[in-house]
Each structure stands twice: as C-alpha cells, then as structure tokens.
Amino acid sequence: MSQRPVISIQSIMRILPQSQCGQCGFAGCWPYARAIVRGEAPPDLCAPGGMTTATALAALHAGSGPMAHAGAPKPAQRPLETLGINVHECIGCGRCLPVCPVDAIAGAVGFLHAVLADSCTGCQLCLAACPADSFVPAPGECRACAATARYRYRYARKRRRLARALRPESRRVATARKQREITEALERVRKRRGWQAAPPTLE
Ligand code: SF4
Ligand code: SF4
Known part of the structure; x- marks a missing residue:
C-alpha cells in the first residue's frame, strides 16, 4: 500500500509566491x-503563481493521491503590481x-503615508481601502513567484502582532490600567x- 508523503x-x-x-x-x-497540508484545498488555487506553482505543489505529493494532480489555476483577478502613494x-x-x-505602509493617522518599496508584494489590497484613491503604480522588480524570505518574515511578524493585540489582558495588567485611567481622570x-490636592468635601 502506497503511503502519502509527509509534507510540511x-x-x-x-x-508559494508570498504576495x-x-x-x-x-x-x-x-x-x-x-489547508493544502490538511488535504482541504487543491494545489491549483494560486492564480499569481499560475501553472508553475500548481505543478510544483502537485510534485510535492510525489505523484500519489488526488492532490498530485493540478489543473490550471484561474486567471489572476488582478496582477501583482507594486504601488506607491501620491x-x-x-x-x-x-x-x-x-x-x-x-506592514509595507509607513504612516500614522493625520500624516502623509508612504510605501516601503522593497517590502511591497504588489498584492493591491490597499487599493480598495483608500478613500482618496491615492495609491499609484510604482513598478519595481517583478514580485510574481519571488517567494522571498522577506515577505514571509514580514507577514509572519504582522500575524504575531495581531494575535498579541487580540489576546485578553492579564488581570494584573487590566487592574493597573484601570487604576491609571482613574488617577488620570481625577487629575483632569x-x-x-x-x-489643589483632594476634591472638596460637602461639609
Ligand atoms: S500568492 Fe496570493 S493566491 Fe497565491 S497562495 Fe499566496 S495569497 Fe494565495
Ligand atoms: S497592501 Fe499590498 S500593494 Fe498595498 S502597500 Fe501593502 S503590500 Fe503593497
């Protein structure tokens, strides 16, 4: 009986292109x-990676099982194109x-933003979020199938940051924060x- 290869x-x-x-x-x-490792997704869903990526993913399965057969991915809904800000x-x-x-966009609310050119993957997810239509093409090197460690690292770092932000505060930290907020409110x-010091009493 042929065994399914272990894939990490x-x-x-x-x-994968890492866009x-x-x-x-x-x-x-x-x-x-x-999802691929769990057998929940086929190897041919990555449109930017195209047939090259699908074939390479299918080859990981060493020619066995349904996952070893990749069809042609659907055409990309949008091309990968690095952007800048007008x-x-x-x-x-x-x-x-x-x-x-x-996290390839640098900026803070109320200030001009900028794209870090060497970190932008060209995914274009920011286009729909910008109400002022201020993102413009800023062609750099072709990102398709670059699979650079930089994108993997930055993506993983953002995931960790968001996970930390969603973690509930410990009781000690929550108590200290409330105490600080009350003190600051009293001071205001x-x-x-x-x-001068304490609020006046009624008598
Ligand atoms: S490059 Fe885009 S489509 Fe391809 S695997 Fe990554 S997220 Fe999915
Ligand atoms: S959302 Fe995508 S296209 Fe926009 S700046 Fe970030 S990496 Fe670049």
Whole structure:
C-alpha cells in the first residue's frame, strides 16, 4: 500500500509566491499552505503563481493521491503590481494600514503615508481601502513567484502582532490600567476645577 508523503507547511511556503494577495480564497499564503497540508484545498488555487506553482505543489505529493494532480489555476483577478502613494492625494486617514498584509505602509493617522518599496508584494489590497484613491503604480522588480524570505518574515511578524493585540489582558495588567485611567481622570477634574490636592468635601 502506497503511503502519502509527509509534507510540511514550510515546504509549501517556499513554493508559494508570498504576495499574500488572497486570490486563492485564503487570508494569505500561510493559511492556504496549511489547508493544502490538511488535504482541504487543491494545489491549483494560486492564480499569481499560475501553472508553475500548481505543478510544483502537485510534485510535492510525489505523484500519489488526488492532490498530485493540478489543473490550471484561474486567471489572476488582478496582477501583482507594486504601488506607491501620491503625496498630493493622501489624506492621512490610515485606513490602508491594517489591510497591508506585510506592514509595507509607513504612516500614522493625520500624516502623509508612504510605501516601503522593497517590502511591497504588489498584492493591491490597499487599493480598495483608500478613500482618496491615492495609491499609484510604482513598478519595481517583478514580485510574481519571488517567494522571498522577506515577505514571509514580514507577514509572519504582522500575524504575531495581531494575535498579541487580540489576546485578553492579564488581570494584573487590566487592574493597573484601570487604576491609571482613574488617577488620570481625577487629575483632569482637579485641574479643571482648580482643586489643589483632594476634591472638596460637602461639609
Ligand atoms: S500568492 Fe497565491 S497562495 Fe499566496 S495569497 Fe496570493 S493566491 Fe494565495
Ligand atoms: S502597500 Fe498595498 S500593494 Fe503593497 S503590500 Fe501593502 S497592501 Fe499590498
């Protein structure tokens, strides 16, 4: 009886383009790679990677099982194209910051934003988020199938950061934060009413 080869997520990640564009229907290359390993997704969903990527993924299965047969992926809904920001259009709203899967946009709310050219994968997810239409093509090297360690690293770093932000606060940290907020609120009231130390009593 032939045994299904053991395939790691990392071996698949080395083949996927790492644009993190979501055109496979998953929230990035890593979730797609995990679905392939679990046998939940076929190897031919990555449109930017095209037939080259699909064939390489199928080959990992060493010619056995249904996953070893890749059809031609659907054409890409949008091409991978690196972007920049038109400084005359950016209104500093910050809406593009959370959608960039590799944190390639630098900026803060109220300030002009900029794209870090060597980190932009060309996924174009920021286009739909920008209400001012300020993203413009900024052609760099072709990103398709680049599979660079930089994109993997930056994507993983953003995932970890978001996971940390979603983690519930420990009781000790929550208590300290509440205490600090109460102290700061009291201080603001004191200043506004001109109290020196403690608020006046009723008697
Ligand atoms: S590059 Fe391919 S595998 Fe990665 S998110 Fe885009 S479609 Fe999915
Ligand atoms: S700047 Fe835009 S195109 Fe570049 S990686 Fe971020 S979301 Fe994708």
